[in-house]
Amino acid sequence: MPNHPSPPGSASPAVSRRALLTGTAAAAGIGLTGCGSVAGGLSDKTRVKQWNLLAGADGAVMTEMHDNFSAEHPDIDLEATTFGWGTPFYTRLVMGASGGNASDIATIHLSRLKSVSPATLLDPITLDELKAHGLDPADFPEKIWEKCFVDDELYALPIDTHALVNYYNKELCAQIGVLDAEGRLIETSGVEAYFDILRAAKEITGQYGTSLDTLGGWRQFWAWYRQADGEMTFTDDDYEMDDDKALAAIEVMYKMSEEGLCPQFADGGQCAANFENAASAFVQVGNWEINRFKLFGGDNPEWFSMTEMPDFFGNRRTQGDCHSYVLPRHNSWDPEVRDATIEYAAWMLQHSFRWGEGGGHTPAYLPVTDGTDYQALQPNAEYSGVVENVQFDPDAWFSGSAARLFDETGGIFNQVYGLQMTPEDALAEIKSRIETLLALPNPVD
Structure with a gap:
């Protein structure tokens, strides 16, 4: 240019x-x-x-x-x-x-x-x-x-800081017995501990434990990959990533869908509707949906709350921007x-x-x-610690929000949630896409 x-x-x-x-x-x-x-x-x-x-x-x-x-x-x-x-x-x-x-x-x-x-x-x-x-x-x-x-x-x-967070239906979570004395979602550690909560939620809803955007799978992948201390760095013509940690993150996605704990397909609107209609007790989506859910509640805007992403691999890091x-x-x-x-x-x-x-x-x-006003604001204050846990996408011209890496991996992760692609095949395809993108010139330069 x-x-x-x-x-x-x-x-x-x-x-x-x-x-x-x-x-x-x-x-x-x-x-x-x-x-x-x-x-x-x-x-x-x-x-x-x-x-x-x-x-x-x-x-x-x-x-x-x-x-x-x-x-x-x-x-x-x-x-x-x-x-x-x-x-x-x-x-x-x-x-x-x-x-x-x-x-x-x-x-x-x-x-x-x-x-x-x-x-x-x-x-x-x-x-x-x-x-x-x-x-x-x-x-x-x-x-x-x-x-x-x-x-x-x-x-x-x-x-601002905006990030992938975990919304929860307070009434359903009370039935499951996973709220603490202050009415907040208990913290868990490890994949299985959180999956146990999703299994209990699935029994109550009769459909899913959680809902998420299967087309926006990069957000979930990057959150769990970074929780596992996975790094992804790019040079002009090469890159480095940890295959074992990437595979572990994708396996979480596959297993969640395989057990029926989340939908095999749901775009942004559908995953939010699942939460609103009590088809799921949780939804993992960006904190920008807070106003939608408040409006949905009508006279009861506090029917839900929000917290940071669950700890799957030793911390609560999440994808954000x-x-x-x-x-x-x-x-x-x-x-x-x-x-x-x-x-x-x-x-x-x-x-x-x-x-x-x-x-x-x-x-x-x-x-x-x-300020005291914001610190007293609910449910915002409950997930305010997300600022310290936000993980920006890797540094490359084709990476970041709405960039090609996000878009092109979305279809791959959608097939993982749809059980149409194994985690091993998905990882190979992701690496192939990255190599293709690396070979392209930055169109802005």
């Missing part, structure tokens, strides 16, 4: 990660003219264009927050556009940024940051901009903050638009209690998550 740098003298160099972390960065200038949005125009408002891929239940919460932002900022015309999740969104982002015609700010998955070629297609963010709008590096979890940098430049602002704000590359920036853009991002982070409450995601902004 062609590079569209700012004209000479229009912007100072981005500050380094070291400067951001120590708070000693120098002031940075801002470009002279806007490429996309413009200040003023036909009205007195400064227009800020925002692109996102949040079309689910969390998208409705984001829209509500956008309305509140606009009400508090009558001088800013926020123009938010939602594109199709996954490939449609990232294709639009890359094409728009390569031509200098993207939005002023966009919401991406942090796991995809390097795959969108930030040095070419994104503009870095400076410490002075953050401070001017009340943000500080210390406001974010260190592990997540570090992932926002590429080549010592800050390209992303984390919005972060939504993050990035600034698509502009040929140059109108200073009023740039300032309004950072104000939008800062406001959304500072008001992300609502994002956690309604969207289910754990806000990345620590003044919110460490």
Whole structure:
């Protein structure tokens, strides 16, 4: 993709990660003219264009927050556009940024940051901009903050942590006898201990113990593979993974389906419906479904609760990611638009209690998550420890949320759950897909 740098003298160099972390960065200038949005125009408002891929239940919460932002900022015309999740969104982002015609700010998955070629297609963010709008590096979890940098430049602002979690029907779990004195799901250790709970749940529901998205099997695989301390690293033309640990993770999936403890097929909508209709006592799905289940409960929104993934291999690691704000590359920036853009991002982070409450995601902004209001929020507080257990997908251009590794392995894991492919054959096919992807060039480079 062609590079569209700012004209000479229009912007100072981005500050380094070291400067951001120590708070000693120098002031940075801002470009002279806007490429996309413009200040003023036909009205007195400064227009800020925002692109996102949040079309689910969390998208409705984001829209509500956008309305509140606009009400508090009558001088800013926020123009938010939602594109199709996954490939449609990232294709639009890359094409728009390569031509200098993207939005002023966009919401991406942090796991995809390097795959969108930030040095070419994104503009870095400076410490002075953050401070001017009340943000500080210390406001974010260190592990997540570090992932926002590429080549010592800050390209992303984390919005949240979202992860694969374990929802449970409180009434059914009470019948099984697996709630503690505080009414929370007991912790187990090992595959068999949790399978025993699923077997008991299956007897009560008459159908399944748990439900899950069989087309999104990468999430379950990566959670259990990482619980077993499995590593997956990529170089330009090679990779390393632990076959024994990968096979153990896939065998869990196969055995769960073989015993009828989960559906042999269920997409995202079906697995959620199974839980709602008491066809299963549990469902393993992302924390973004919290609002759907609350609404389903009607006058009883507390019919369910949530906790971290069960401990199968010695810990409760799980697959997850972060939504993050990035600034698509502009040929140059109108200073009023740039300032309004950072104000939008800062406001959304500072008001992300609502994002956690309604969207289910754990806000990345620590003044919110460490606050007494959030710590008292249920069921969010019960799974708040997931932030420390989130495992990002392996680092490769074809990896990350909605990337090709996720998509292409989905069909393989679906066949495992359908008992149409053995774990050994599935592992061989996964490795073959990885080798094919490694041989392809990064289309963004």
